[in-house]
Each structure stands twice: as C-alpha cells, then as structure tokens.
Amino acid sequence: MTSNETKTDVILIGAGIMSATLGTLLKELVPDWEISVFEKLGKPGEESSNEWNNAGTGHAALCELNYTNEKPDGSIDISKAITINEQFQISMQFWSYLVNHKRLHHPQEFIRQLPHMSFVQGDQNVLFLKKRFEALSNNPLFQGMEFSDDPNRIKEWIPLIMEGRTSKDPIAATKIDTGTDVNFGALTRRMFDYLTDTGVHVHYNQSVKDMKRTSDGLWEVKVKNLESGAIESHTAKFVFIGGGGGSLHLLQKTGIPESKHIGGFPVSGLFMVCNNPFVVEQHHAKVYGKAKVGAPPMSVPHLDTRYIDNKKSLLFGPFAGFTPKFLKTGSMFDLVTSIKPNNVLTMLAAGAKEMALTKYLIQQVMLNKDQRMEELREFIPKAKSEDWDLVVAGQRVQVIKDTVEGGKGTLQFGTEVITAEDGSIAALLGASPGASTAVQVMLEVIEKCFPQYRKEWESKIKEMVPSHGSSLMQNRELLRFIHHTTAKTLGFEDEGQENKKSKDPILQEV
Incomplete structure (x- = not known):
C-alpha cells in the first residue's frame, strides 16, 4: 500500500449528473482550473443517474400532481410548479448551449419531446384536476395544456389506458405536448466524455475514505484505489460531494457545523417494465396519477414511455421497497452507521412522526407480482402478467432534519444543498426533482461558494443560460x-x- 499526494483546484466526489453539471459549468467559466473527479464505480452515471434507476421524466410540473397543492379554501397553489418549471427551463437552455458549442452531440440520444399527462378518477379528483388546469393554463409557462373529462377524447390520447375500462367513476385528464423524456444516464456519460477531453482528471474505482481541513484552509481528501488498494491524498480549495445516497456519510466526515442534526432515510424503487413490443407501441406519453390517501409523494403512480438505447420502452411504477443501503451498491450497515450522537434525536423524532410511511413501506415490500399487477390494471385494465417484468430502480435517501415549520425530525421530500459557511465545501442530498433541476442547483452552489467571482462570471452564465x-x-x-x-x-x-x-x-x- 502506497500513499501519494496531489493538489488541485476542485474535487468532485461522485460521477453522476450533479458532478457532471458542476464540472461542465466550471470548465466553461474557468477553463484553466484543475478539476479531479473520484467515483467508486467503474463508469459514470451508474447509480441514481442511470436510465434504469429513475423515471426519466423532465420534471417541469406539467403532469406531477404533487407539485400543486389544494389550499384549505379550495384554491390551487401553483407556486412550486412555477419554480420547478422555470428550473427545468434553465437545464434545457444549458443543454442547448452545450449542443450549439459542440460540447454535446446527437441530443436525441439523451432527450426527446413527449406528451405529459395527468389522469385521475373519482368526483373529487376530477374537480381537483379541473381547478389545477384552470390555475395553470392561465400561466404562460403552461400554455398549450388541454383538459378533458370526455372518455372518448381521453381514449384518443391514451388508448392503452382506456381500453377495457368498465368503471363508472368519472375520469379526467390533462395533456401538454411539450413534455420531455430525458435519459440522464446518457447525458451524464456524454458530459463526462467532454470533461475528460478537456483535461479533467476522472478517476474510477476510487472510494473516498476520509476528508479533513488542513491548516492552510484546503480540504484533504483520502482516496482508496479499489483495484490496487493504494491510498492517495488529494487537496483542493473546493470540494463538492455529489455521491447520491452516499453523500450523507461523506458530509458527516467533514465535521462542518452544517452537517450536524441531519439524517437520511433510504427508500428503494421498483418498476414494472413491459416486454411486449405490441403493447409498448400502443402508448406514447408520460401519464401521472394521484397518490392514494395517506401515501407519500414518492408513491405517485405513473405509466411512462421511455427511450433507452434508442429503443422504446414502457414502465409503470414506482413501487417502494426498503433496504438499509444508501446506494444500490452500498452496505447493509449504511443506515445504522449514519446515526451519530448529533442526529440521533432527529432520527428518533422522525421515526415517531412517520409511522404512516413505515406502514406504507411494509405494505409495499410485502406485495407479490399478482398484487402489483392489480395496481397496474388500475392504469391498464387489460394488462397481462406475462407481458411485464419487475426491475429494481435506484436508492433514494430522503433527508431528515430539524425545521422551524415541521419541528424536530422533519422528513424532506426534495433536494437539499448543504454548504459550509465559507463556501469551501458543498454537498447535495435528497431526491426529486433532482436531476431535472441540476443546472439551477449547481448555479446556486457556484453563487454560494464562489461569491468573489459573481461579477466576473455573470456574462458567461447569461450566455449559457439566457434566462439566468x-x-x-x-x-x-x-x-x-x-x-x-x-x-x-x-x-x-x-x-x-x-x-x-x-x-x-x-x-x-x-
């Protein structure tokens, strides 16, 4: 076992969509900075960013009902939908910049336009969807959205979902043609190809074991080569932790005050994938339903057309599962080892609050294929068991922290960026909308961590993202x-x- 030491300007931990985005932004802003990337696996985009580990939805709040809540007075709050839509527009602008400047090629390999739809059943849900449509359709971000409660019209939009439907319950749907299907795995790989070509040092099969602050204010990161066993020490002025579910453990190793009183709860996802090409060709949209009463936001059922390796696929889910691992390739001890003296009360408080979530996960884990097929048939009445297989998607670690609004041990269903007070280190935690808003999130990291360059970089950022x-x-x-x-x-x-x-x-x- 040997030990070497190297110095660099920026270290990115994890080779997913977040590190790819931050690395590419920085390479455009300051091409001469030295950047090193360390990834535990053998390729980029193999965990949460991988195309089989997420729904591939370009989250713009076009169809996701959990981004629009009904207020006590019956009106619809669309503020979160507006925020997420504008953030996805920022991602689209940056990807367009990369294509125009020959950083990325063949965009159809990572993004396609695809109708986004919401579909609901029952009087109350139909009323909710109609009010949601009225609130959104008056906003320029959502113009082009259509609403219908006519079964014949809806059958024109989604024949596979309507065929064989015998329920007398009222139904309704909205449809907007400007939604997208995004292959975040392909996008991540292409961005890392570009980074490698521009001199970024990308190291695979490298596991970060520890990090600490040096006397001169740098961050020292100890990395183990998983092939040779050698330990190397790397120092940098700035470190970004983008290790997906593994980010929490790495953040805790920093010892920064901002890492205290934060926990994580892992939830795994499963999808049903259709293996019958005849069925796949009958559906062309991403159709999101409404979560059942008492179910968490992550459980919103949706039937998705996907394009993976230029092949059209059809996925339904997600079904929730549970494992104490924080990553698909993680350890069964991840959850236990994340509990520290400074967050144990936060974790215990969350456990007491989230009994409904615990019950839901137990129910989901106990489902067999026949029971999952019954849930699928609520979307596709004539679905045949032999046409569908179960695939295990990615691990998501939901952030638990103490908040003013929710009190101690509040479970967060979103993306969280934790930044040191001096901006020398940042970590990304959480899940949806995640990858869809990666560019906005990383621009916020840049603004927080490099305030001294704000004026100098402003014109270049506006060139990359005109709406910034x-x-x-x-x-x-x-x-x-x-x-x-x-x-x-x-x-x-x-x-x-x-x-x-x-x-x-x-x-x-x-």
Whole structure:
C-alpha cells in the first residue's frame, strides 16, 4: 500500500449528473482550473443517474400532481410548479448551449419531446384536476395544456389506458405536448466524455475514505484505489460531494457545523417494465396519477414511455421497497452507521412522526407480482402478467432534519444543498426533482461558494443560460425565444414535432 499526494483546484466526489453539471459549468467559466473527479464505480452515471434507476421524466410540473397543492379554501397553489418549471427551463437552455458549442452531440440520444399527462378518477379528483388546469393554463409557462373529462377524447390520447375500462367513476385528464423524456444516464456519460477531453482528471474505482481541513484552509481528501488498494491524498480549495445516497456519510466526515442534526432515510424503487413490443407501441406519453390517501409523494403512480438505447420502452411504477443501503451498491450497515450522537434525536423524532410511511413501506415490500399487477390494471385494465417484468430502480435517501415549520425530525421530500459557511465545501442530498433541476442547483452552489467571482462570471452564465436572473413567467418575449431556440437545438422539430407549433401558443407567435 502506497500513499501519494496531489493538489488541485476542485474535487468532485461522485460521477453522476450533479458532478457532471458542476464540472461542465466550471470548465466553461474557468477553463484553466484543475478539476479531479473520484467515483467508486467503474463508469459514470451508474447509480441514481442511470436510465434504469429513475423515471426519466423532465420534471417541469406539467403532469406531477404533487407539485400543486389544494389550499384549505379550495384554491390551487401553483407556486412550486412555477419554480420547478422555470428550473427545468434553465437545464434545457444549458443543454442547448452545450449542443450549439459542440460540447454535446446527437441530443436525441439523451432527450426527446413527449406528451405529459395527468389522469385521475373519482368526483373529487376530477374537480381537483379541473381547478389545477384552470390555475395553470392561465400561466404562460403552461400554455398549450388541454383538459378533458370526455372518455372518448381521453381514449384518443391514451388508448392503452382506456381500453377495457368498465368503471363508472368519472375520469379526467390533462395533456401538454411539450413534455420531455430525458435519459440522464446518457447525458451524464456524454458530459463526462467532454470533461475528460478537456483535461479533467476522472478517476474510477476510487472510494473516498476520509476528508479533513488542513491548516492552510484546503480540504484533504483520502482516496482508496479499489483495484490496487493504494491510498492517495488529494487537496483542493473546493470540494463538492455529489455521491447520491452516499453523500450523507461523506458530509458527516467533514465535521462542518452544517452537517450536524441531519439524517437520511433510504427508500428503494421498483418498476414494472413491459416486454411486449405490441403493447409498448400502443402508448406514447408520460401519464401521472394521484397518490392514494395517506401515501407519500414518492408513491405517485405513473405509466411512462421511455427511450433507452434508442429503443422504446414502457414502465409503470414506482413501487417502494426498503433496504438499509444508501446506494444500490452500498452496505447493509449504511443506515445504522449514519446515526451519530448529533442526529440521533432527529432520527428518533422522525421515526415517531412517520409511522404512516413505515406502514406504507411494509405494505409495499410485502406485495407479490399478482398484487402489483392489480395496481397496474388500475392504469391498464387489460394488462397481462406475462407481458411485464419487475426491475429494481435506484436508492433514494430522503433527508431528515430539524425545521422551524415541521419541528424536530422533519422528513424532506426534495433536494437539499448543504454548504459550509465559507463556501469551501458543498454537498447535495435528497431526491426529486433532482436531476431535472441540476443546472439551477449547481448555479446556486457556484453563487454560494464562489461569491468573489459573481461579477466576473455573470456574462458567461447569461450566455449559457439566457434566462439566468430573470423570471420567464414575467417575460413572455424571453420565454418565447427560449421555447423556440431550445426546441430547434435539441431536435424536437426534427422528431416530427413541427406540427405542434400550432398547438403551442408560445411557439405559434415565433
């Protein structure tokens, strides 16, 4: 076993979509900075970013009902939907910049335009969806959305879901053609290809074992080569921890005050995947339903058209599972070893609060294939068991922390960035909307951690993301420009979508 030491400007831990995004942003802003990446696995994008480990939805709140809540007075709160939509628009702009500047090629290999739909059953849910539609359709970010409670019209949109449906319960659906299917695994791999070509040192099969602050203010990161067993020491001015479910343990190793009183609860996901091409060809949309009463937001059922390796697939889920691992390739002791003296009360408080979640997970784990098929048949009444197989998706670690609103041990269903007070280290924790908002999240990391460069970098950031610092909702001309340029650059019109200009009031004005 040998020990070597190297110095660099930036260290990125984990080779997923977040590190790929931050690394690419920094390489565009300061090409001469030295950047090193350390990844435990043998390739980039193998955990949460992998195309089989997530739903591949470009989260823009077009169909996800949990991003629009009904207030006590019956009105619909769309503030979170607006925020997420604008953040996804930022990602689209950055990807377009990378394509235009030859950093990425063949965008259809990582993103395709695909209708996003919401589908509900029952009087109360139909009323909710109609009010949601009315609230969203008046907003320029969601123009082009259609609503129908006519079964015949809905059958035109989603024939596979409507065929054989005998329930007399009222139904309703919304549809918007400008949704997307995103292959985050392919996108991550292509971004790392670019980073490698530009001199970023990407090291695979390297496990970060410890990190500490040096006397001169740098971060020393100890890394083990999993093939040779050698231990190396690397120092950097700035470290980003983007290790997915593994980020919590690494954050705890830093010892920074901001890492205290934070815990994590792992939830695994499973999907049913259709292996019958005849069935796959009958559906072309991402269709999101409504979570059952008492179920957590992560349980929203959806039937998704996916494009993986240029092959059309059909997935239904997610079904929740439980394992104490924080990563698919993690340890069965991950949950236990994440409990520290400073977060044990936070974790215990969460356990007392989240009995409903515990009950839900137990019920989900106990489901057999026949029971999962029954849930699928609520979406596809004529689904046949022999046409569907079960696949295990990625691990998600939901953040637990003490908050003013929720009190001690509050479970967070979102993405959290933890940053040291001096900005020398940052870590990304949490789950959805995650990858879809990676560019906005990483821009926030840059603003918090490199405030001294804000003025110097502002013009370049605006070049990469024209809407940076602006509200698209309040700038219709800019929104129209971005819709047009991103659609053209990312090849949506080349996929036979040109006729959809007539359906999109934003594009119609171009």
